Amino acid sequence: xxxxxxxxxxxxxxxxxxxxxxxxxxxxxxxxxxxxxxxxxxxxxxxxxxxxxxxxxxxxxxxxxxxxxxxxxxxxxxxxxxxxxxxxxxxxxxxxxxxxxxxxxxxxxxxxxxxxxxxxxxxxxxxxxxxxxxxxxx
Amino acid sequence: xxxxxxxxxxxxxxxxxxxxxxxxxxxxxxxxxxxxxxxxxxxxxxxxxxxxxxxxxxxxxxxxxxxxxxxxxxxxxxxxxxxxxxxxxxxxxxxxxxxxxxxxxxxxxxxxxxxxxxxxxxxxxx
Numbered sequence: 001x002x003x004x005x006x007x008x009x010x011x012x013x014x015x016x017x018x019x020x021x022x023x024x025x026x027x028x029x030x031x032x033x034x035x036x037x038x039x040x041x042x043x044x045x046x047x048x049x050x051x052x053x054x055x056x057x058x059x060x061x062x063x064x065x066x067x068x069x070x071x072x073x074x075x076x077x078x079x080x081x082x083x084x085x086x087x088x089x090x091x092x093x094x095x096x097x098x099x100x101x102x103x104x105x106x107x108x109x110x111x112x113x114x115x116x117x118x119x120x121x122x123x124x125x126x127x128x129x130x131x132x133x134x135x136x137x138x
Numbered sequence: 139x140x141x142x143x144x145x146x147x148x149x150x151x152x153x154x155x156x157x158x159x160x161x162x163x164x165x166x167x168x169x170x171x172x173x174x175x176x177x178x179x180x181x182x183x184x185x186x187x188x189x190x191x192x193x194x195x196x197x198x199x200x201x202x203x204x205x206x207x208x209x210x211x212x213x214x215x216x217x218x219x220x221x222x223x224x225x226x227x228x229x230x231x232x233x234x235x236x237x238x239x240x241x242x243x244x245x246x247x248x249x250x251x252x253x254x255x256x257x258x259x260x261x262x263x264x
Contacts, residue, residue, distance in 0.1 A: 025217060032213035046210065053209050074188060075181055077165070078173035093225065097218040106216045112264035118257030119225045125250025126228050 010080055013072055014088040020069040022095045026103055027062030086127035093120050143262065147223060149211050154227035156204035158234065161227075163197035222261040228254050 031053050053059055076085060093116055100106040171187055188194055211220050229251050236243045 025212075025221060028209060029212045029217045032209050049210060049213070050206055053213075059209075071185060074164070074168060075184065077168055078171070078184070093222065096221045100216065100218040104217060106218050108218050109264050112218065112222075112261050115257045115260030115262075115264060116222055118253050118260060119222055120257075122250045122253030122255075122257055123225065123228060125253060126232070126247050128246055128250075 010076065011088065013076055014080070014085060015091065017069055017072050017076070018089055018092045018095055020065055020072070021089070021092045022099050024062050024065040024069065025096055026099055027058045027065060029100075029104060031056035031059035031062065087124050090120055090123040090127075093123070146211060146215055146220075147262065149207055150220060150223045151226060151230075153204045153207045153211065154224060154230055156200045156207070157224075157227050158230045160197045160200040160204065161231075163193045163200070167191045167193040167197070219261060219264075223258050225254055226258055 097106075097108045097113070097116060101108055167188060170191070171184060173184075208220075232243055232247055232251050
């Protein structure tokens with residue numbers, strides 16, 4: 001494995017992708033909220049649903065943000081090991097519930113936060129083991 | 139109510155599977171290129187080279203499928219719940235590595251997976 005330096009600039013971009021991801025999912029949720037009561041019984045109704053969602057400007061804003069995230073993430077992955085990049089980006093598991101409370105007025109109970117904590121720990125454990133894996137792949 | 143939850147969870151599982159396939163293709167495409175050095179011009183060239191690889195298009199196709207299912211899931215449940223449950227793609231990657239690619243999955247990773255499973259269960263129950 002070639003030596004990959006972890007600089008402050010890289011950390012900034014990693015955290016920046018967290019915020020981008022949060023923004024993306026907020027936009028997607030906003031676009032999906034338009035059709036309040038969707039009950040899909042037939043497969044064809046799924047396309048009617050998609051049609052209404054894809055006509056929402058929020059969806060296109062979200063997709064633009066996905067494109068930006070994709071460009072930054074692809075570049076970062078060639079410079080940082082996945083085992084470093086993933087734990088930093090799992091920050092969004094906290095950011096998204098926070099954003100849901102502030103912007104979508106969702107209620108997140110203490111019980112749900114404890115679940116988020118478990119997931120966060122799990123993601124960190126999984127990515128810690130990735131460093132061994134990557135070395136084996138080289 | 140319970141049946142609805144199972145339905146939504148299986149849809150989230152489906153987007154996670156699509157995302158896993160998407161990531162695998164993308165990573166393999168990126169690995170075939172030389173990492174860009176420094177300036178914006180090199181980065182842009184890198185992105186253009188990346189887009190020209192057919193594997194990136196397969197990856198793109200799967201992300202579109204994943205997006206469509208994801209939008210439907212979001213129309214049904216809270217974002218804070220859906221995003222947490224989406225972390226199950228970590229489980230799929232590990233299980234696929236172990237049983238399809240016959241890779242060795244170390245203890246640390248299994249501990250991580252158990253923690254994620256517990257987390258998803260807690261979030262689903264709340």
